[in-house]
Amino acid sequence: KQEVTQIPAALSVPEGENLVLNCSFTDSAIYNLQWFRQDPGKGLTSLLLIQSSQREQTSGRLNASLDKSSGRSTLYIAASQPGDSATYLCAVINAGNMLTFGGGTRLMVKP
Amino acid sequence: EAGVTQFPSHSVIEKGQTVTLRCDPISGHDNLYWYRRVMGKEIKFLLHFVKESKQDESGMPNNRFLAERTGGTYSTLKVQPAELEDSGVYFCASSQDPRHRTAIGSYGYTFGSGTRLTVV
Numbered sequence A: 001k002q003e004v005t006q007i008p009a010a011l012s013v014p015e016g017e018n019l020v021l022n023c024s025f026t027d028s029a030i031y032n033l034q035w036f037r038q039d040p041g042k043g044l045t046s047l048l049l050i051q052s053s054q055r056e057q058t059s060g061r062l063n064a065s066l067d068k069s070s071g072r073s074t075l076y077i078a079a080s081q082p083g084d085s086a087t088y089l090c091a092v093i094n095a096g097n098m099l100t101f102g103g104g105t106r107l108m109v110k111p
Numbered sequence B: 001e002a003g004v005t006q007f008p009s010h011s012v013i014e015k016g017q018t019v020t021l022r023c024d025p026i027s028g029h030d031n032l033y034w035y036r037r038v039m040g041k042e043i044k045f046l047l048h049f050v051k052e053s054k055q056d057e058s059g060m061p062n063n064r065f066l067a068e069r070t071g072g073t074y075s076t077l078k079v080q081p082a083e084l085e086d087s088g089v090y091f092c093a094s095s096q097d098p099r100h101r102t103a104i105g106s107y108g109y110t111f112g113s114g115t116r117l118t119v120v
Helices: none
Strands: A004-007 A010-014 A019-025 A032-038 A044-051 A056-059 A062-067 A072-077 A086-093 A099-101 A105-110 B005-007 B010-013 B019-024 B031-037 B044-050 B053-056 B065-068 B075-079 B088-095 B115-119
Touching: A004 A086, A010 A019, A019 A032, A019 A086, A019 A105, A032 A062, A032 A072, A044 A056, A044 A062, A044 A072, A072 A086, A099 B031, A099 B044, B005 B088, B010 B019, B019 B088, B019 B115, B031 B075, B044 B065
Parallel strands: A010 A105, B010 B115
Antiparallel strands: A004 A019, A019 A072, A032 A044, A032 A086, A056 A062, A062 A072, A086 A099, A086 A105, B005 B019, B019 B075, B031 B044, B031 B088, B044 B053, B065 B075, B088 B115
């Protein structure tokens, strides 16, 4: 049974800092891994998707890496801004096409 | 294109009552998924439709939950009778490509904003 863990559960940083969110999963036989963002009262916004054959993906200030063999992914946010404050969720897809989510990291970026 | 729409956005019902949640997927998306997040827990898979057929309902917690997708368009999730532990946020997602093979900038899953269900 796939289990996904995200560390830390909460993070508060001053504006401008670079930060790293961590995700680990127990079953390395994943099809892909997605990072989502959730704002309070809103749905999930997909940020980055990494196929199992890829090592990383980049979008703007975001960079996600994947080390499938060790069951780890990181989301790097450069030059954080108050608008980045949200909950960040990591999810993996196995052969069953369902997403298995981590508990999320609540990020607060202070002006 | 219009996104995934869920209705209602919030629902407060008494224990023992019935509630029906609705999801309208992106037009043309054959795959529709229900997920939920109960307080303090991770988002969990409930079930997966491919058109009008249930592909996987292994995540449905018990027989008080009934999902339908008549005609392969919108879907409903009925909880009858509702219990206190059913409180949480119910998300719907749709996808066109079941293998989620997407290029950068085009992502497989599109989620709705969720329905926050409170059972009192």
